[in-house]
Amino acid sequence: MFSRAYRAAISVPPLVWVAVFLLVPYALLFCYSFWSVSPNQTIVHSWTLDNYRDLFQVNVYLQTLFRSMWIAARVMVFSLLLGYPLAYYLSFHAGARKELFYQLVIIPLWVSYLVRAYAWKTILGSDGVLNTLLQYVQLTQHPLDFLLYSPFAVVLTLTHIYTPFAFLPIYASLEHIPRNLVEASHDLGASPFQTFWRVIFPLSIPGVLAGATFAFVLSLGDFLAPLLLGGPSGIMISNIVVSLFGAAYNWPLGAAISLCMLLLVLALIYLSESLEKKWSFR
């Protein structure tokens, strides 16, 4: 249908893009992770597994990785708990207000991530909005200090930021459920509650998996929220990578950690996609 020249011409830009911005950086990352740093701060270009040994033997790396996963898991659960009912309400019961509510969920995505993270800082700080309010209504005598610079602050902020990402795929999957299936279920004697658990929820599982993957993967690699709101106890794995590439000047170890993260994320995406396939029927 199209000439060879035309097909070659339109495939060049994406191929160049992928090569320059993905393949080359990943190849460099891969190489760096097997190199090392000499005592006088230069990269030694000889192959070694030392970085990976360090990664599994120095406690702080694994600990931080597990803490990051634990934070990401909580963010995932809370995003789903908030995103699912919202998506369900919008898709099935919002009626004419559907479009408006949908926009209200989407608009925060236009606001800079940094601004939203800072907003939480002013809310949660020791003389922030929340503590001032709590003391004003005499619920507390002193500022609560666990609010800011803690994993709690990180989970709260990331949940706020990533709930729309969990919401969107769930909403899309709910919108795709033919409404006559819901009618058929009612027709066969199922109450709205039974209909939800037997028809609507199973058919929305692909959306839930996609939403869960978004929330988990995006929070796992986050470094701004822990940097701004996490404090020492809320440090995540990306903060370590940032410092290894920066002040610590240990690019090879940073590259090794990044590569492990990348593999972990790819494995998760693969798992979630194969589950999604199992749960889609069209």
Place this chain on the structure above:
Amino acid sequence: MATIIEPTLARSPSSGAQPLLSIRNVAKSFGKNPVLRDISLQIAEGEFLTILGESGSGKTTLLRIIAGFESATSGEIWMEDERLDILPPYRRRVNTVFQHYALFPHLTVEENVGYGLRVAKLPREEVTSRVEQALAMVKMTTYAKSKPAKISGGQQQRIALARALVNRPRLLLLDEPLSALDANLRRQMQVELKSLQREVGISFVFVTHDQEEAMVMSDRIALLRRGELEQIASPREIYGKPATAYTAQFIGHTNLLQGEVKGGVVRCHSLDWPVGLPDGPVLFSLRPENLRVVNLAVGSAGVNVIRFRGRVCHQAFHGSTDLLQVECEDGLKLSIRTATRENWHGELELEFSPEDAVAVRKSEERV
């Protein structure tokens, strides 16, 4: 074939005494747009009633009101002594076969059929045996473990039917269930559906826009036109004695003749014949098959016939019959159905019996 409903339930001794379902003055509007106006009709136990109408006539809306997916703007629906229209759909002993079947894609055929029984929390053994019976009834036992996406349209149709009937509803609603099937399968399913209905003895309310389908299957046909009930009668009666010009034209093919009655005689163009109608203008429906070409060798069909002459303008081949268009000297144009395989041309001698010309009401234009 296994029966799916207890005989006592199927044909209760009270049948005939009280209608199973009565629709009383039901009206429905969407916003300012009236879709149904003052519909009243009754459905007897074990009856096969077809709601026939063009698209936009409100037939599906009426079905959805009975099922409970829409609520009527006014009017009531009663199932024997129980008021139905105030119950949610899941409390009505009514089941529906949806137009596109609406099978649950994540459940197997077996699980689809057992859905209603499982949500009703019936014991597992009973669910299993009733599902087996229902699948045997629609001859789909071998597909029990398949997912709906893996079976054909006709098979999905049978599963949808089994899924509804397994619940032993008092009334089964069918929303154009055959419209997605090809012509052959469609005719086959019409026969199967009708014999299944006789076997289970459940009342069927069948919605279709296909008048031929309605005639083949129904005990009675309710013809809807723009949200109003045009006529409700048996297929033979609605065809033979259409009440309105619209009915006569929608069901089958007809010639409409405008006449004037004066002193017990109707005059229609240059023809006249005696009628028992009051003076004034009158409209007749005369079916093309009730007009005959007079074969001079055999003679006319009866004594009391109206004879006239007409010229053949067009002849169309319709398989078992031919349809002739003739024009008379006075400008009257008529369609005639004839079974003889001849090439007609020129002037013909034609006749019809006056009793075949049925006086019909003019169908007033509604907006």
